[in-house]
Amino acid sequence: MTPAAASNDAPGRTPDTGLRADAERNRDRVLAAARHLYATEGLGVSMASVAREAGVGKATLSRRFATREELINAVFADRMDAYANAVTEALADPDPWHGFTGYITAVCAMQAADRGFADVLTMTFPAAKALEKRRADAYNAFTDLITRARATGYLREDFDDRDMPILLMANAGVINATGNAAPDTWRRLVAHMLRSFATPDAPLPPLPSAPAPAALYRAMVRITRPRPS
Known part of the structure; x- marks a missing residue:
């Protein structure tokens, strides 16, 4: 031996x-x-x-x-893999506009499912080489998705790839603020943002309902409470 x-x-x-x-x-x-x-x-x-x-x-x-x-x-290695794979799947969609809107919604849903991942997508970790490589892979593929979606005439010409991290930061803020008090609020935010990205004749799913007044109030109360140390 x-x-x-x-x-x-x-x-x-x-x-x-x-x-x-x-x-x-x-x-x-x-x-x-x-x-x-x-x-x-x-x-x-x-x-x-x-x-x-x-x-x-x-x-x-x-x-x-x-x-x-x-x-x-x-x-978050597995979640970053899923994040990178989501844009690959979107690029494979025969309808580039559907692929674009589906990707936006899917990534924001990943954030909603995991508050930690919601933060990961809005921060950088230079020392986490594998995580940052997957982020870079996803970003490069997303620029291709933008080009394809623009060619359909449904994505506004002034949409910029930097609008994506802006959306992710806004979505993370809504998710962290509403918590379990109004957990589906992010869906309405994303739907509004997709409408801002789209040309007037672009096909879009119905706008989700706004949170109920009582749920929104609970979320606002939640924000004012100090977090446990």
């Missing part, structure tokens, strides 16, 4: 990563805790809160993820 084989077969180690089984479980707990906290509270959650939620010490967390960017990169 070679030394490498002996190492891989050693008790308490996983053959694919070489990490001890308990260390691998700790990593999985940290990722699960971070996903939950980021999804429900956004990226403002501290590393200490993640460690506490995972039931591990700060030293254990730092051994697995030395920086916040490393943790964010690991947590």
